[in-house]
Each structure stands twice: as C-alpha cells, then as structure tokens.
Amino acid sequence: MTTLSGIGVGRGLAVGPVLRMPDPLPEPPTTQSTLGPDAEKERVMHALAATADDIRARAAKAGGMAGEVLEAQALMMDDPMLKTDVDARIDTGATAERAVHEAFGVFRDMLAGIGGYLGERAADLDDVSRRAIARIAGVPAPGVPESDVPFVLVARDLAPADTALLDPELVLAIVTSEGGKTSHTAILAGEKGLPAIVGVAGALDLAEGTTVIVDAGAGTVEADPSAEALATAEQKIADRAARVHTTGPGALADGTAIPLLANLGSAEGVDSAVAAGAEGVGLFRTEFLFLDSSSAPSVETQKSAYSAVLAGFPGKKVVVRALDAGADKPLAFLNDAEEENPALGLRGIRSLRASEQILRDQLTALAQAEAENEAEVWVMAPMVATVDETRYFTGLARELGLTTAGVMVEVPAAALLADRILAVADFASIGTNDLTQYTMAADRMLGSVASFQDPWHPAVLKLVGEIGSAGTTSDKPVGVCGEAAADPKLAVVLVGLGVTTLSMSAPAIADVRDELARWTLAGARDAAQAALAAEDAAGARAAVEGLTPA
Structure with a gap:
C-alpha cells in the first residue's frame, strides 16, 4: 500500500478505481503557414468565438459559482491584448494554432509569475488556449473521460469547464498533482461537496484502474490498500451515508446554541x-x-x-x-x-x-x-x-x-x-x-x-x-x-x-x-x-x- 499526501478539500471519503484524464493536445509545430495571414486570422476569429460560445453554454448549464468562473473564462477570449498578439504572430508567418499557443502562453506565464490568486488562474488560461487550438484544428478538446462505473478522477489539474459539469453520481473524488486551496478545482469541488485532494506529488504515477482510498479530511490517497483498510474505509462511508443528520439550529448536547x-x-x-x-x-x-x-x-x-x-x-x-x-x-x-x-x-x-x-x-x-x-x-x-x-x-x-x-x-x-x-x-x-x-x-x-x-x-x-x-x-x-x-x-x-x-x-x-x-x-x-x-x-x-x- 502506497500513501500520497496533498491538500484536502472537504471532509469526505471515497473508494474507487482510478480513471486518468487524457494528456493534453501536443504543442502545435512551428512550421510556417501556407494559407496566408488573412486566412489564418479568420480561422482564429471563428475558433475563439466558437470556444467562447461553448464555455458560456457550459456556464449556463452549471450555474452558481461554477457559472461565474466559466463566464470569466469566456471573457478571456475577448481580451484585445491577446488578439493583438495573436495577429502579430500570424503576420510573421505563424499558423493560427501556433499563434494562439504562443500568445496565450505569454499571458499565462505573466499570471503564473504574479502568483497567488492570479497565478492560480494561469491554468484556466491554458484550458481556454487548448480548447481554441482544438477548435482550429478540428479535433475534440481533451475532457473528462466517459465511464459506465463510478471512478476517482486523477489529473494534472482540472479546468473549470470540466470541473463545473462533473457528475457526482460517477465521479467519486478528484485527485490532482497541481493546484492549491484557491485553485478552481478546489473551489468548485468544495461547492459540489466532492472529496478532493489537490497538489498531490506522485498523483500522475497512479495507474489507471488502481483502487484508491481518498480521504479528503486527512489529505491522503492510499493506493492498492489492504483488505483491512478497504473494509474500514467502506464502513466509514456506509456509516456516514446511514447517519441521519440533525436538523435545526446548531447546538451542543447541553443546549448551548452555536449558530x-x-x-x-x-x-x-x-x-x-x-x-x-x-x-x-x-x-x-x-x-x-x-x-x-x-x-x-x-x-x-x-x-x-x-x-x-x-x-x-x-x-x-x-x-x-x-x-x-x-x-x-x-x-x-x-x-x-x-x-x-x-x-x-x-x-x-x-x-x-x-x-x-x-x-x-x-x-x-x-x-x-x-x-x-x-x-x-x-x-x-x-x-x-x-x-x-x-x-x-x-x-x-x-x-x-x-x-x-x-x-x-x-x-x-x-x-x-x-x-x-x-x-x-x-x-x-x-x-x-x-x-x-x-x-x-x-x-x-x-x-x-x-x-x-x-x-x-x-x-x-x-x-x-x-x-x-x-x-x-x-x-x-x-x-x-x-x-x-x-x-x-x-x-x-x-x-x-x-x-x-x-x-x-x-x-x-x-x-x-x-x-x-x-x-x-x-x-x-x-x-x-x-x-x-x-x-x-x-x-x-x-x-x-x-x-x-x-
């Protein structure tokens, strides 16, 4: 049994098999465009608009804080400085895919360098860029894999567009190798009540199908747990599900009110x-x-x-x-x-x-x-x-x-x-x-x-x-x-x-x-x-x- 540690979100516990997020699209090649600047710029314009529309549709479906996060992501597509940078790169011969990759990458590095709240938004910009490039190339954007059985989702990080629409009936918990307490993965997982552990060193070494125990309260992921550990975890989950929550105002056993x-x-x-x-x-x-x-x-x-x-x-x-x-x-x-x-x-x-x-x-x-x-x-x-x-x-x-x-x-x-x-x-x-x-x-x-x-x-x-x-x-x-x-x-x-x-x-x-x-x-x-x-x-x-x- 191997135990990995990270930053827990929530107090939940989950047991299930690992399902890995697919790797991101490869970096676009640096080959020169054969279409010409006007055609490349038109490809970018249509892709950015379509990507923004897709993200806004996800925002409307998600609602709540997730919807707000996605609306903010959609606004990134309209940033005039980004569009100017993309056009300038196309004018030097770059393809639409390469221009978007490089321009968004500069902005991403700037946010990451600032750190803190804005640094956590750098991953959001990466996701917007990848979705736009996939749209330009005419291929599906990587997203949450499909499964007929419940699973523990393991990823480098999750984009808001993916996290916002996770199905709690299928996704038992989230484990990421990156992210902190203010990353959107952590924020949106908390809002959904999903157990999550972010910033887990070694998370990407977990093989698909590996059984794990995710304990958000302890901030631990146990891979290949023993039969005894599995039984204990399953019992804790069953006890929590069977427990009838108290209702009414918060209070101690002696009646002391704690709102x-x-x-x-x-x-x-x-x-x-x-x-x-x-x-x-x-x-x-x-x-x-x-x-x-x-x-x-x-x-x-x-x-x-x-x-x-x-x-x-x-x-x-x-x-x-x-x-x-x-x-x-x-x-x-x-x-x-x-x-x-x-x-x-x-x-x-x-x-x-x-x-x-x-x-x-x-x-x-x-x-x-x-x-x-x-x-x-x-x-x-x-x-x-x-x-x-x-x-x-x-x-x-x-x-x-x-x-x-x-x-x-x-x-x-x-x-x-x-x-x-x-x-x-x-x-x-x-x-x-x-x-x-x-x-x-x-x-x-x-x-x-x-x-x-x-x-x-x-x-x-x-x-x-x-x-x-x-x-x-x-x-x-x-x-x-x-x-x-x-x-x-x-x-x-x-x-x-x-x-x-x-x-x-x-x-x-x-x-x-x-x-x-x-x-x-x-x-x-x-x-x-x-x-x-x-x-x-x-x-x-x-x-x-x-x-x-x-």
Whole structure:
C-alpha cells in the first residue's frame, strides 16, 4: 500500500478505481503557414468565438459559482491584448494554432509569475488556449473521460469547464498533482461537496484502474490498500451515508446554541446555503465585484449585488467582509505599487485606508442595501492589525449608516491585542487560513510548506483562545469563518476556546452540526485544553479524538 499526501478539500471519503484524464493536445509545430495571414486570422476569429460560445453554454448549464468562473473564462477570449498578439504572430508567418499557443502562453506565464490568486488562474488560461487550438484544428478538446462505473478522477489539474459539469453520481473524488486551496478545482469541488485532494506529488504515477482510498479530511490517497483498510474505509462511508443528520439550529448536547453560518462568494450560493440549514452568512466575500474590473464598481452596482444576497436571509445576520485586496488578489486601481512581499504589504484595511473613497462607496452601498432588505448587515474590515485601524473602520462604518462593525482577526498582532480591539469593535471574526499562515510563517499557497498550514497547531489554537477569552470578557461575539470551522472535530475545539459562531461552505454544515450535538460545553472546553497541551497539530488531533463521546 502506497500513501500520497496533498491538500484536502472537504471532509469526505471515497473508494474507487482510478480513471486518468487524457494528456493534453501536443504543442502545435512551428512550421510556417501556407494559407496566408488573412486566412489564418479568420480561422482564429471563428475558433475563439466558437470556444467562447461553448464555455458560456457550459456556464449556463452549471450555474452558481461554477457559472461565474466559466463566464470569466469566456471573457478571456475577448481580451484585445491577446488578439493583438495573436495577429502579430500570424503576420510573421505563424499558423493560427501556433499563434494562439504562443500568445496565450505569454499571458499565462505573466499570471503564473504574479502568483497567488492570479497565478492560480494561469491554468484556466491554458484550458481556454487548448480548447481554441482544438477548435482550429478540428479535433475534440481533451475532457473528462466517459465511464459506465463510478471512478476517482486523477489529473494534472482540472479546468473549470470540466470541473463545473462533473457528475457526482460517477465521479467519486478528484485527485490532482497541481493546484492549491484557491485553485478552481478546489473551489468548485468544495461547492459540489466532492472529496478532493489537490497538489498531490506522485498523483500522475497512479495507474489507471488502481483502487484508491481518498480521504479528503486527512489529505491522503492510499493506493492498492489492504483488505483491512478497504473494509474500514467502506464502513466509514456506509456509516456516514446511514447517519441521519440533525436538523435545526446548531447546538451542543447541553443546549448551548452555536449558530452555523455559510461562507458565500456571490448571490449564486444563497439557495444551497439555505437548503443546508445555514442560520445566516458568516462571511460574504465581496471581491467578485472587483477582481475582473479595471475600476471600482459604482455604489448602485454594488447595492444591487449585495441586495441579492441579503434578500435570501430575511431576519438573519449577513456578515460582509469589506474588499480584501492585495497579496494574492491584486487590484491595479487600488494599489499598483511593486512589492517584494505583497502578503506583508499594502493589503486589506491598509489598502482601503489608502483609497478611502472605494471603502466609503462600499459601505454606502451596504447601508443602502440593508435599508431595502430585512437582513441584518454586520460589516468587518480585513487584515486588521492595530487598535487604530479598528477605530478608523468602525467609526467610518457607523458614520455611513451601518450599526454593527467588526474586524477580521488574521494577524497575530490583532489576536494578542484582542481585548483592546474588542473594546472598540462590535465583534471579531477569525480568518484561520491567514492566521495560520502568519503564525507559522508558511505561505498558504506554497505546497512545499503545506504541512505547516494546519490550524490544529497549538500555536494557532492558543491565539484563537486569546480572542475567545477577550470576547467572553467583553461580551462580544467571536466567530470563525476560515476553513477550520468546516472540520467537525476542530469546530468543537474552537467552541471550547470561546468561539460563539462558525461559518463554512454549505456542504460542511450538516457534519459540523452532527458533531457539535455530541458534545457538551464542558466537554468542548476539555477538548480545547487537550489540544492546547499537545506539541503539534497531529498530537492535538489525537488528543481530541481520544475524548470524543461514544
């Protein structure tokens, strides 16, 4: 039995045979065109238009976040700089296929060089290029293989156009050799509730037909498992399928209420969140309105987009994160300065404070949207590090008509000053992804240090405890909206550390609700202390597992 490791998406478990994605089309040859520039340019024009139409048709069929991702891909085909580059290459004698390959490759390398969020989009551009070249050549574009039996899909990476339309009845799980937590494979797999493990070294060495156990919670792929391992995995899958999920609000066994909220990136996820029993929204990311724009959207445009989310949660709270740009989500109109280390640069509240009108417009739009809906808007600032930043943001939010203003705690400095920050803010929400990154000095996008990116680490939990304690003392709510909240056992520990609400992707709500219902508040506090006493993340997990109620 061979065990491979990567970055798990979700908490699911799957057993099945490997089916490999076919290799991409070979690189077009560098031979000179025999058709002439005009004919080659016409071939490109028709191919790009047809490819864009195909991607938009897939977007309409997929809907939700997947539809938005594909719409953004289709827009890549209309980029004037790309078309100009393609035409210039054709004018020097290149074929249509070669010109598209080279022009898109330059753009792809530029995105990959930027890294982070835009770097993850480089794979999307590769897919668009391959589909266009296949259309020019008159051959089928490589895609998900067909099968009559369920399988585990193994690939170098998956394009959004393929991931968006995966059939959960046939695809048991996804394993890729590339990608990170913000790759579209990870994002869309999470939205579909499919177990996935990305960034798996050795994944492409798995032979087709090999039986594997994919454990997204552990981030492992076991190839050629023993009969005993297979039986254990199959039993876990059967137990999970047979278990009747608890219903109603999130609560501990002793009746202590722990509201379970949803993380949303746009209005498209509202229906699935409501269906999963979300008691509101704990993190509404607003970047989708800004990332594909050359300028900040108007107040009216923002108000309309925010209202679409608020309308889905009448009488409930919707926690909105102000624009979190910078680092892996650069915006030229917000900050176009070159930075050696943008993760430690002008990002979050720092960039908003430097471009205050953008923040004022966003807060104004939120206040107007709240006035037209029955949801209760809570707004929070990203990447807060100081009491001064807290005072600045909360004061501006209240000036512009928003009554509940808080902060994201993602920086150790804010965690250590949580008592003073909560003396000013109305609430705190912990972003465990960034808090772990900054605590462990491990880039959350870098696979080589992925083992350090674990919110179970006692150092991270100790900081969470500082924030929870400050919330208890000040009687202010403290939530968690990072990936840690979606881990059922870790959710219990977070509650034991003083966290009062948990926010996660909709598919994770049922499992977290079930786990919380097994523990009392006293038990959760015992679990938290056991985790804190451990030396490392693995030890913390093992300690809590040993305390799990029967």
